[in-house]
Amino acid sequence: MAFSSGERMKEARSLQNVRLGTYYVVQMPEPDDFEFWRERARALVQCDVPPDRIAWVEPGGNGDLFSHGERRAPVPPADARPVRANRRFVNLARNAILHSEPERFALLYRLLWRLQGTPRIMEDKADPDVRRLEELDKAVRRDSHKMHAFVRFRLVEPQEGEEPGEEHYVAWFEPDHHILRANAGFFMRRFANMRWSILTPQGSLHWDTETMREGPPAQRGDAPGGDPMEELWRSYYASIFNPARLKIGAMLKEMPRKYWKNMPEAALIPELVAGAQRRESAMVEAGSLEFEERPETLPAIDKAIHACRKCPIGLLDNTAVMGEGPDNAALMIVGEQPGDQEDLSGRPFVGPAGQLLDVHLERAGIDRRAAYVTNAVKHFKYVQRGKRRLHQSPGAKEIDTCRWWVESERAIVQPKLVLAMGASAARGMLGKTVSISRVRGAPIALDDGSELWVTAHPSYLLRLEGPAREEQARLFDADLAAVKERLAELAEAP
Known part of the structure; x- marks a missing residue:
């Protein structure tokens, strides 16, 4: 359809009014009406109306605040260009429009407007508008998940x-x-x-x-307050509650207290949690979470850790990895936990971190074959992602539980010096978390008369690049050199 010169002048004056300060006011009929928003947004883009000249009003909102502006919905010209929006934007927008953020309509239009000139803007993870859209989408998906669950x-x-x-x-x-x-x-x-x-x-x-x-x-x-079936459900919930898997922080993150009042089983949670904590405290006071007598040989420890299910890591699809080396080694090297390759091979430090450790030990003049090498945690903690098993750091409770085994190893080997690599290994030796930067480079006396030296874990170096990696490698070499020197002094001591 062709426009007359008068019609074109009228359209030009309309767009000029927009540029001079005229607002288009879009009153949303429903807070979640994506189709209505998309129809209006497409027309506004085709009429070249910039984002700062549109007021999007929530249902029940006061559109009269903009009564001085142009409230007539613009009609795109017949030859208007198609509006471009990729699938990623549309999928995120459909979800984000459900958010309670009042500015969500304006955000969506601003991104749609920018997409016309920058079609690949949605690939820019650092863009503030894209990041905000992703945040809205994530919050809505999380809210939907809570609704399904609670x-x-x-x-x-x-x-x-x-x-x-x-x-x-x-x-x-x-x-x-x-x-x-x-x-x-x-x-x-x-x-x-x-x-x-x-x-x-x-x-x-x-x-x-x-x-x-x-x-x-x-x-x-x-809503009703309850029904006879709830008592049966509460009995079932109490029977399946597993205190060994209790993580209060994670539970509250996944099931915030605001939902408890709607859930019949929620009334039991405080007492179940308190009971689990009382039971754990009693077990700790009794000695290392109800372990049997301490094994007297390394093969006995090896057999026992394969049967250990004292923490959730031992319940994963993995295999315990025993330490290896002489049972009278002067040096005991302790890492965090086995990795994927260690779990598959059944040997400690054979993966990338172990290979890097070998390089630095050789550089320091330390013979790995003469050292006893083990880990603070005996099973591989991971999360499954497709066919891959991604490493997860063990928690404090898991490290403290596994102290029984690493202390049993130390009692048998009786090393003169223990090298703990990483914060988890240090906690496994000391029973508390320490800052590596504060304690590295100096001996810490242990209760059996041996010395503990703390350094970084080789995997930390693997995660760094450039100057940062070079600096940490230098510090790691210095720590190993100090350990080598101290071992020589201890060997000469009477």
Whole structure:
């Protein structure tokens, strides 16, 4: 369609008004209406309306604040260029628009506007707008995950007009974002044959096994307080609660306290946690978490660690790795834990970190074959990513539990000097966390009369590059040289 000169002048004046300060006001009908936003945003981009000339107003917001501006929705010219938006932007935008951040509509439009001139902007991880969009998307996905995990339905009495045999279940949930409608399909599929309602402060959903309908916002008092099945569920939850796997920080991160009031089992958590802590304290006071008598030989330790399941690492699909070396070595070298290659081979320090250690030991004049080499933790801690097993550092409790084994090794080998490489190894020797930078380069007396020297772990050097790696390698060599010199002094001592 061709435009007359008068029409083109009118359009030019409209765009000039935008540049001079006229605002287009877009009143959103729903806070999660992506299709409406996309339709308006596409038209605005085609009419060359910059982001700073648009006011996006939330449902129920005061659009009158912009009454001085141009509120007529722009009509793109017939020959307007298509609006470009890649799949990554669209997927993130669909989710991010569910966020409760009032500026989300403006953020999305600003990125859409920039995409027209910079099509690959979404690949720039350092771009502030891209990072913010990813943050909104992540928060919404997390909120949806919490809804899937923590919605608890309770049976309610039949309502007026319902047959006594028609069971109706109601749940109360308080989402952080506008995720209710977006997650309707999940609950419809999961509870297809159950009549249920989900009530939230933002709105409600009702499913009668055939039709989904929306309802108005609700209050906490509109949901039932409990039903007879909850006592059975609490008994089951208490029976499967595993204190050995308890990590309070991780539990609160995954299940924040705000959700507890909606979950029947949550009332048991404080006492279960307290009971687990009391049990752990008693075991520590009794001596190393209920271990049997200390093994008297290295082969006995080797056999015992393969059967050890005292911490969660031992429950993974891995194999315990025993230390190796002379049982009367003057030097005992302690690392953090076996890695992937050590786990597969059953030998300590055979992977990249071990190969680098060999280079530096040879440079310092230390014969590895004359040393006893082991780890503070005997099993490989990892997380599975596809076919790969990615290293995870052991926690303080896991290191403290495994101290029983490394102390048993030290009691048998009776080294004159122990070299702990890394913070985990140092904790395994001392029972407390220390700063490597503060304690390296000087001996620490141990209770059996031997000396502990602390340095960095070779894997730390592997993670560095350039001058930083050169500097840390220099410090590592200096530590090994000091250990070599001290070993010579101890050998000459009467």
